[in-house]
Each structure stands twice: as structure tokens, then as C-alpha cells.
Amino acid sequence: MRVKDLTVLLGVIGIVLMMVVPVSVHVVDVLLIINISLALMILLVAMNTQEALDFSIFPSLLLITTLFRLALNVSTTRNILSHADGGRVVETFGGFVAQGNLVVGFVVFLILVVVQFIVITKGSERVAEVAARFTLDAMPGKQMSIDADLNAGMINETQARERRRKIEREADFYGAMDGASKFVKGDAIASIIILIINLVGGLIIGMIYHGMGVAEAASLFTQMSIGDGLVSQIPALMISTASGLIVTRANSEGNLASDLTGQLLQNPKLLFVVAGTIALLGIATPIGVLITFPVAAVILFSAFRLQKNLNQKLVEDEKAEEQQQIEEVRSPESVISLLQVDPIEFEFGYGLIPLADTQQGGDLLDRIILIRRQCALELGIVVPVIRIRDNIQLKPNEYVIKIKGNSVARGELLLNHYLAMSPGFDDESISGIETMEPAFGLPALWIDDSTKERAEMSGYTVVDPPSVVATHLTEIIKRHAHELIGRQETKALVENVRESYPALVDELIPNVVTVGDLQKVLSKLLKEKISVRDLVTIMETLADYGGYTKDHDILTEYVRQALSRQITQQYAGGGDALKVITVGPSLEKKIAESVQQTDQGSYLALDPSSSQTIFHKLNEQVTRAVQGGLQPVILTSPTIRMYLRQLLERTLQDIPVLSYSELEPNVEIQSMGVVNL
Incomplete structure (x- = not known):
């Protein structure tokens, strides 16, 4: 057995023996000083502890110190009643605190007992009880979290074992603190009982065995009883305070002093308010400026110093952040972040910033949310997050839409104007800046607010700039949805x-x-x-x-x-007959004969002259349909539909190509023309 283990064992045995074996007054004095020193050390350790488990021996130490204090009470009581002498320490505490007035000393002792018993001990007991309950309730969740981290590879088996052990220690610690707090409560009650025993027993023994008068015995034994109570209650108060600190401290990166200064004084501006309030209290009340002004001056000076240090720290943090950014740019790993390409980007010049600035009434962000919802309903896909940023390289009123880093569309807006699109005939009284509607390429005018109402009465379609952007962005997303x-x-x-x-x-x-x-x-x-x-x-x-x-x-x-029902609804949903451009038998035969089969699939191989002829004939029919105000739809047989679509993909990509099998039997079809070779 090591020496320190043997010392602890002998110390505990000595504490028990003190209760039955008489101890000289001088030895008791030394032990009382040791008791005060031990209590002060426990309090300081509790104040500098970051986690409760760092002082996990505290519940056992609380029991030992309580037992030690009770043993000292028994020894001092024995000496007081037997020899009418409690020792220098007891006599000093009784005389110094009471200052010759036994009533004052008795009141001070009762106050210490009340503070310890009702305030500190009761609160610590409740906190320990609640902490123990919540720690036990949280154990299954913490265990599952550890298992999840272990399965995900975030921690290894050794770390998992250590974290499980920590959870078990926390449960054991708070459970032990819940029980150990009862010792302090019992010690406070015992101190009151021992004081009464010392007073009554000392008065009787002083008069009977020492031949003292009532006044002399009452004065001597009351002073020694009060000194005995104080010399035991002061260490008990420090240990109770340490107990409260241990159970109320949350996990922190610092000790109590650093947390107090870092959190209580983190906002120096509040100290200016405190200083002003204290100064006003001295001016407006009978307290007087001689008392309040020095305190207010100290608080004001502290506020100035804290504010200065805070500003200096902010400057240092900014410099450190800039230096860190410079180091990150210089590091080879910083290039990796540049490889990320946003699926959709919307860049605009500085003149269009009010579109996206909510403080200036911009609702572009809300419109983009609606665009994503609309695309989800119409296309059935989740549109990626649209990156919005300003670009000083663009013209002030210009914007660019990018898909995967490449520009696919651009346009210009006039924020204080409206875009008016003609109904098919122009009204000469409507004047404005000529432009092109960016989404569909229609001729339009930018008009001011005074012309808006007259344009609407003339049949013009008038929209505001945010709606222009939203429409253009929606059409671009639909057009490039297959890339997203x-x-x-x-x-x-x-x-x-x-x-x-x-x-x-x-x-x-x-x-x-x-x-x-x-x-x-x-x-x-x-x-x-x-x-x-x-x-x-x-x-x-x-x-x-x-x-x-x-x-x-x-x-x-x-x-x-x-999906024939869906396709039919899409192109003939109005209930009217579906007007189509029909592919003739000669063209279908030509395309079917030009299909080449390979191991990788089939493709259309037409000679250039035949392709030009087909383009020319189809374009004539499409132009005639557009001039008639109709949406051109090309209808062909199922066998060649996809090959005809491949042929028209670059020149007539916006013209839908359907097959007979993609239309419902009940839909009425009207041919606007037939394309033959």
C-alpha cells in the first residue's frame, strides 16, 4: 500500500476516533485551522473546474469533510463542558465576531445557518436532484448518438468506449450529489442542536462543577458555544457554496472567473447605463454624491477600458480573418472550391440591385421560390437553388442567366418603367423605348407610369420589371430542364x-x-x-x-x-380540335429508309439535299400556321417520330413532334397541311 493511501485510511480512522477519544485543546486548534484550509481549497477547486466530472470525488469528499466537522464539534464540545476551555480558535471566533455582545454573535451564527440551510444547501439539493433525473433520462439518446457516430466512422471504438464511460460517470456523479447534499443539510441541523446543547449544558456544568455564578457561566459558555458554532459553520458554508457551484456549472471551456468576466462584461455599453443610474441615484436621492459618484466613476472607467479593448479585439479579429483568407487563397487546397459550378445563376448589374434588396421593396427572392414551385408542378422536377449575385462587369440595367456556368440568356430592364407588348396592332398614341421582350422575343415598348393606364386600355399587355425577369427565368428553366x-x-x-x-x-x-x-x-x-x-x-x-x-x-x-393522356391534355386541353401538320407517306418512307442500325442504337442518316428539302417544306407549313395564330404541331407515325425529332432538333426545336400513339382516341384532329417529298 502506498503512503498516500495509508495516510487517507489513517485520517478517516482518526476522524472516527475523535468522536470517542478525548483530544487536547491545542490539537483541536490545529485541526480547526486544517478544516478551514480544506474548505477553502475545496471552494477554490470548484470555482476553477470546467466540468463537473473534473471534480468527481466531490460527493465522497463532502461526506468526509462533514464527518470531520462533526468530529471537531464533538471534541470542542467535550473540552468546553469538561474544562470550560474551547481553545484559542474557538475563543477568537466567539470574541471577534460577537465584539463583546453575545446577542450579536448569536444572531450572526443563526444568519449563517439560515443562509447555508435554506438558501445554498436547499438550492444545491434541488439542482442535483433535477440534474440526476435529466442525466438518466438522456442516457439512451446519448448512447444512440454514440452508436450512430461509430457506425458512420466519425469515431473509433476506443473513443466510443470513452464517451460511454463518461455518460455513465455523469449519471453516477449527479446521483451521488443528490444524496451527498443531504449530508450538508443534516450538518446544519446538527450545528443548531450542538449550539443549544453547549449553551444549556455549559450553564449547568459551570454553576454546578465550576462554582460559577449564573451571569459568569452564561457569558463564558455562550461565547465559547457561539465561537464553536462559527468555526464549524464558516467551513460548512464554503463547502456548501462549492457544492452549489459544482452542480450548477454547465460544461465550459474556462473556469468560473473567465466565464464571469467573459459573459458578464461582454457588453460594455450596459456598464455606461449602470454608471449613469448610480450617479443619478446620488443626485436625486438623499444618499448623496459622495457615496455614489466614486462607484459610478469606477464603473465608467471600467466601461471605457472594456469598450477600448473590445474595439481593439474586433480590429485584431478582422486582421486575423483577412490573414486567414490570404493563407487559404495561397494554399493549394483553396483551388478545390473554385471547381464548384452552380446549376443556375442569375447575375445583374448594380442598377438592378433594388430587385433583390428586400429593404428597397425587391421581391425577386420570393418570386424565385414561386418559380421553383411552379416548375415542380409543371415539370415534375426539383429546380436547384438559383444563385443570385451582382456583377459589376455587366451594364447597370443588364442581367444574365447562366446554366452550369455558361450564359444562356440576357436582357435589360428599366426599373421605373413598364414593359408593354402590342396586341397585334400598334396605337400611335402609345410611345416609349423600343425593345424586345426577353422571354419570347416579341417587340415591346418600355413605357413610364403615366402611359401605363392608357396602354392597358388600348389592349397592350403591361408587366412590371420583376415580372419580366420572373417570366424569362421560368422559360429558361423549362427550356434547359433536361440539363438540370x-x-x-x-x-x-x-x-x-x-x-x-x-x-x-x-x-x-x-x-x-x-x-x-x-x-x-x-x-x-x-x-x-x-x-x-x-x-x-x-x-x-x-x-x-x-x-x-x-x-x-x-x-x-x-x-x-x-403518357398519352397527359400529352393529349397538354396540346389539346382546351377541348377544341387539335390542328396539326401531317407528315405524308412519301416523307415517312424516306425517313424510314434512312434509319441506320448499329450496336449502340439507331440513327437517321439523310443526305444534305434531302434534309434541306424536308426543312424547307416543314418550315413553309409552320410559318403558315404561325401567321394564322396557331401553335404548330407536327403529327407522324410512331415508327419515325423520334427520327424526325432528331432531324428538326436544331432548326425547329420548339415545334412539338407527336405520333398517333401519343394521342387519345377521342381527340379530334384537323390537318392544316401535309408535308410530302
Whole structure:
């Protein structure tokens, strides 16, 4: 057994023996000083502890110190009653605190007991009880968090074991503190009882055994009883305070002193208010300026110093942050952040900043939220977050829309004007700045507020600049939706379907098609402005035909036929007859004969002269339909639809190409013209 272990054992045995073995007055004096020193040390350690577990021995130490204090009470009581002598320490505390007035000394002792018993001990006991309960309730959640971190690879087995052990120690500690706080409460009660015993017993023994008078015995034994009570209650008060500090301290990176100065004085401006209030108190009340002004001056000086240090710290932090940014730019790893490309960007000149500034009434951010909701309903995809930023390289009123870092559209706005689009005939009384509507390329005018009402009465379509931007951005997203859906976005859509149709997803992916195959089909549909919101039907169709072919073009055609009701509603939803441009038999035969089959799939191989002829004839029919105010739709047979779409992809990409199989049987079809070779 080591020496320190043996010393602790002998010390505890000595404490027990003190209760039954008489101890000389001089030894008791030394032990009382040791008791005060030990209590002061415990208080200082508790103040400088960051976590409660750093002082986990405290519950046991609380029991030992309480036992030690009670043993000293027994020894001093024995000496007082036996020899009418409590020792120099007891005599000094009784005489110095009482200052010759026994009533004052008795009142001070009672105040100390009340403060310790009702205020500190009672509060510490309640906090320890609540902390123990909440610690036990939180154990399962903390254990699950540790298991989750371990499974995710964020911590290893050793770290997990250490964290579990810490949770167990916390539960044991607060449970022990809940019980140990009862010792302090019992010690306070015992001190009152011992004081009464010393007073009554001392008075009786003084008169009977020492031959003293009533007044002499009362004075001597009362003073010694009060000194004995004070010399035990002062260390008890310090240990009770330490107990309260331990159970009320939350986990922190500093000790009590650093937390107090760092949190209590973190806002120096409040000290100016305090200083002004104290000074006003001295002026407006009978307290007087001689008392309040020095205190206010000290607080004011402290506020100035703290504010100066805070400003200096802010400057140093800014310099440190700038230096850190410079170091990050210089480091090789900083280049990685530059590789990130935003899916959609909206950049604008400084003149259009009010569009996005909510303090200036801009609602662009709210409109973008609505655009994403609208695209989700119409296209069936989740549009990525749109990055909005100003660009000083642009003209003040210019804006640019980028897809994956590349500019795809641009326009100019006049914020204090309205965009007026002609109904088909111009009103000469409507004057403005000529321009082009950016979304659809229609001729328009920028008009001022005074002309707005007259333009609306003339049949012009008048919109404000934010609506122009919102419309343009919506059309660009629809036009490039097929570029915005990748494998990651497709995976998110599949997981959303899995919540309601797990059997479908499990059968289709990856047994029949992969996520990449599904992404290519969705992209081809979106490229022709076909909504993929009905993803269940799309996946059901792929599950039916995915086992026969892996050609994405053919799979897309099967999906389009399955979406016939949706496509019919999209192009003939008004109930009127669907007016189409029909592909004649000679053109269908020419295209069918030009299809080439390869291992990678099929493609259309037409000679340049035939392609030009087809373009010319189709363009004539499309132009005639547009001049008649109709939306041109090309209708062909299912076998050549996708090849004709490939042929017209670059020249007539906005013209929908449908097949007979994609239309419902009950829809009425009217041919506006036939294209033959």
C-alpha cells in the first residue's frame, strides 16, 4: 500500500476516533485551522473546474469533510463542558465576531445557518436532484448518438468506449450529489442542536462543577458555544457554496472567473447605463454624491477600458480573418472550391440591385421560390437553388442567366418603367423605348407610369420589371430542364417514389434499369417539354419494357405512349380540335429508309439535299400556321417520330413532334397541311 493511501485510511480512522477519544485543546486548534484550509481549497477547486466530472470525488469528499466537522464539534464540545476551555480558535471566533455582545454573535451564527440551510444547501439539493433525473433520462439518446457516430466512422471504438464511460460517470456523479447534499443539510441541523446543547449544558456544568455564578457561566459558555458554532459553520458554508457551484456549472471551456468576466462584461455599453443610474441615484436621492459618484466613476472607467479593448479585439479579429483568407487563397487546397459550378445563376448589374434588396421593396427572392414551385408542378422536377449575385462587369440595367456556368440568356430592364407588348396592332398614341421582350422575343415598348393606364386600355399587355425577369427565368428553366436533372437529382426523385411505391422501385432499380438509364429517359422527355411528374407511370412502363431493350430512345417512345393522356391534355386541353401538320407517306418512307442500325442504337442518316428539302417544306407549313395564330404541331407515325425529332432538333426545336400513339382516341384532329417529298 502506498503512503498516500495509508495516510487517507489513517485520517478517516482518526476522524472516527475523535468522536470517542478525548483530544487536547491545542490539537483541536490545529485541526480547526486544517478544516478551514480544506474548505477553502475545496471552494477554490470548484470555482476553477470546467466540468463537473473534473471534480468527481466531490460527493465522497463532502461526506468526509462533514464527518470531520462533526468530529471537531464533538471534541470542542467535550473540552468546553469538561474544562470550560474551547481553545484559542474557538475563543477568537466567539470574541471577534460577537465584539463583546453575545446577542450579536448569536444572531450572526443563526444568519449563517439560515443562509447555508435554506438558501445554498436547499438550492444545491434541488439542482442535483433535477440534474440526476435529466442525466438518466438522456442516457439512451446519448448512447444512440454514440452508436450512430461509430457506425458512420466519425469515431473509433476506443473513443466510443470513452464517451460511454463518461455518460455513465455523469449519471453516477449527479446521483451521488443528490444524496451527498443531504449530508450538508443534516450538518446544519446538527450545528443548531450542538449550539443549544453547549449553551444549556455549559450553564449547568459551570454553576454546578465550576462554582460559577449564573451571569459568569452564561457569558463564558455562550461565547465559547457561539465561537464553536462559527468555526464549524464558516467551513460548512464554503463547502456548501462549492457544492452549489459544482452542480450548477454547465460544461465550459474556462473556469468560473473567465466565464464571469467573459459573459458578464461582454457588453460594455450596459456598464455606461449602470454608471449613469448610480450617479443619478446620488443626485436625486438623499444618499448623496459622495457615496455614489466614486462607484459610478469606477464603473465608467471600467466601461471605457472594456469598450477600448473590445474595439481593439474586433480590429485584431478582422486582421486575423483577412490573414486567414490570404493563407487559404495561397494554399493549394483553396483551388478545390473554385471547381464548384452552380446549376443556375442569375447575375445583374448594380442598377438592378433594388430587385433583390428586400429593404428597397425587391421581391425577386420570393418570386424565385414561386418559380421553383411552379416548375415542380409543371415539370415534375426539383429546380436547384438559383444563385443570385451582382456583377459589376455587366451594364447597370443588364442581367444574365447562366446554366452550369455558361450564359444562356440576357436582357435589360428599366426599373421605373413598364414593359408593354402590342396586341397585334400598334396605337400611335402609345410611345416609349423600343425593345424586345426577353422571354419570347416579341417587340415591346418600355413605357413610364403615366402611359401605363392608357396602354392597358388600348389592349397592350403591361408587366412590371420583376415580372419580366420572373417570366424569362421560368422559360429558361423549362427550356434547359433536361440539363438540370442528373443522376443525383434522379436518385432523389426515386427515393421520393419509394416512400409510396417501394415494390415498384425495388423491382425496377437496379434489376431492370439503372438510375443512369432512368435519368436519360427523363432528360429526353424534359427536352421535349414533357412533364415527368407522373414518375410512377414512367417507372411502371420502364419495368414493363426495360427487359426487352436498353435503347434509351426506344424506351422513351414507350413512355411517351404511356403518357398519352397527359400529352393529349397538354396540346389539346382546351377541348377544341387539335390542328396539326401531317407528315405524308412519301416523307415517312424516306425517313424510314434512312434509319441506320448499329450496336449502340439507331440513327437517321439523310443526305444534305434531302434534309434541306424536308426543312424547307416543314418550315413553309409552320410559318403558315404561325401567321394564322396557331401553335404548330407536327403529327407522324410512331415508327419515325423520334427520327424526325432528331432531324428538326436544331432548326425547329420548339415545334412539338407527336405520333398517333401519343394521342387519345377521342381527340379530334384537323390537318392544316401535309408535308410530302
